[in-house]
Amino acid sequence: MTDRAAQEAPVNEIDPTGAVADWWATAVSRMEPGVIELRGRPVQDLIGTTGLTSMIWLMLRGDLPAPRQAALLDAALVAAVDHGPQAPSIAIARMAATCGVGLNNAVASAVNTLGDAHGGAGEQCVRLLDDVIRREDAGLDLRTATDRAIADGPRYLPGFGHRFHPRDPRRDPLLALVEDAVRDGVVPGRHLRAGKAIEARLAEGRDRPVPMNIDGATAIIYAELGFPAPLARGLFVLSRSVGILAHAWEESQSGRRNKGPVPRAVLPAYVPDRP
Numbered sequence: 001m002t003d004r005a006a007q008e009a010p011v012n013e014i015d016p017t018g019a020v021a022d023w024w025a026t027a028v029s030r031m032e033p034g035v036i037e038l039r040g041r042p043v044q045d046l047i048g049t050t051g052l053t054s055m056i057w058l059m060l061r062g063d064l065p066a067p068r069q070a071a072l073l074d075a076a077l078v079a080a081v082d083h084g085p086q087a088p089s090i091a092i093a094r095m096a097a098t099c100g101v102g103l104n105n106a107v108a109s110a111v112n113t114l115g116d117a118h119g120g121a122g123e124q125c126v127r128l129l130d131d132v133i134r135r136e137d138a139g140l141d142l143r144t145a146t147d148r149a150i151a152d153g154p155r156y157l158p159g160f161g162h163r164f165h166p167r168d169p170r171r172d173p174l175l176a177l178v179e180d181a182v183r184d185g186v187v188p189g190r191h192l193r194a195g196k197a198i199e200a201r202l203a204e205g206r207d208r209p210v211p212m213n214i215d216g217a218t219a220i221i222y223a224e225l226g227f228p229a230p231l232a233r234g235l236f237v238l239s240r241s242v243g244i245l246a247h248a249w250e251e252s253q254s255g256r257r258n259k260g261p262v263p264r265a266v267l268p269a270y271v272p273d274r275p
């Protein structure tokens with residue numbers, strides 16, 4: 001059959017068993033000539049009526065959020081957008097942008113640094129909070145459930161600790177919004193409770209606190225809103241991509257070329273006998 005004949009043929013003639021149509025079968029979107037539906041809604045109904053945050057919710061979950069849910073998600077997405085060129089993801093974006101690659105390459109390079117230690121810890125943090133809740137549901141009091149989850153967790157608990165901030169300035173406003181949402185019955189509040197219990201436990205007996213960081217505070221929001229753990233990382237990536245793009249764009253306009261991680265006058269130490 002020619003390409004043209006294949007395009008014009010009724011679907012069942014070229015795919016009688018439906019195997020080809022099922023290859024990428026999806027509930028996310030439907031496209032036919034003249035038709036674009038996203039989660040069952042014509043795109044023309046969404047254009048001009050639906051904000052990007054609600055759109056993210058719709059695409060990931062299949063329904064639209066209530067206004068308070070959208071506002072909470074929006075706050076988390078706004079909070080993690082940028083942390084300046086000290087953040088590895090932002091530094092990589094800027095460095096890549098001076099290397100003669102396109103914006104897409106700079107953004108992709110930066111996104112690829114978001115992992116367990118930087119920006120991607122929200123995923124494991126949700127699992128840790130779930131672990132506390134599971135132990136409580138099994139009959140332990142919060143303190144014991146928290147202690148056991150910490151004891152069984154990794155040495156560096158995901159969502160806690162920060163290189164710069166004794167108290168991450170993004171923590172308090174985010175948690176205050178969750179507290180309001182709990183009070184108004186928008187979210188249940190159990191992940192918030194578990195996160196604060198871990199934070200309090202980590203602070204005990206320490207001179208230098210191990211504060212909840214942006215990955216932890218946003219993980220609480222994503223979990224409270226019912227997003228599965230891997231999407232805590234996915235949503236951080238979406239949010240940080242905004243800052244990454246802005247920095248890559250700004251750097252690309254600077255005219256600087258082939259910029260390294262530190263000024264060229266600063267040379268890394270040469271340590272021949274370093275293992």
Ligand SMILES: CC(C)(COP(=O)(O)OP(=O)(O)OC[C@H]1O[C@@H](n2cnc3c(N)ncnc32)[C@H](O)[C@@H]1OP(=O)(O)O)[C@@H](O)C(=O)NCCC(=O)NCCSC(=O)C[C@@](O)(CC(=O)O)C(=O)O
Nearest residue numbers: 083087117118119121156157158159160161162163213215
């Ligand atoms: C983030 C960092 C590597 C920092 O390390 P630091 O170098 O400060 O800590 P260290 O010097 O290794 O430890 C000093 C003492 O605290 C203890 N201690 C530290 N963290 C502890 C912890 N989590 N659980 C128990 N104990 C801990 C440690 O055991 C030691 O205790 P001791 O030996 O007794 O002295 C570390 O916390 C960590 O891996 N966190 C877990 C992974 C995580 O959540 N990642 C997200 C970080 S947010 C982010 O990525 C977004 C960002 O904000 C990034 C940015 O720009 O930076 C942005 O917006 O872009």
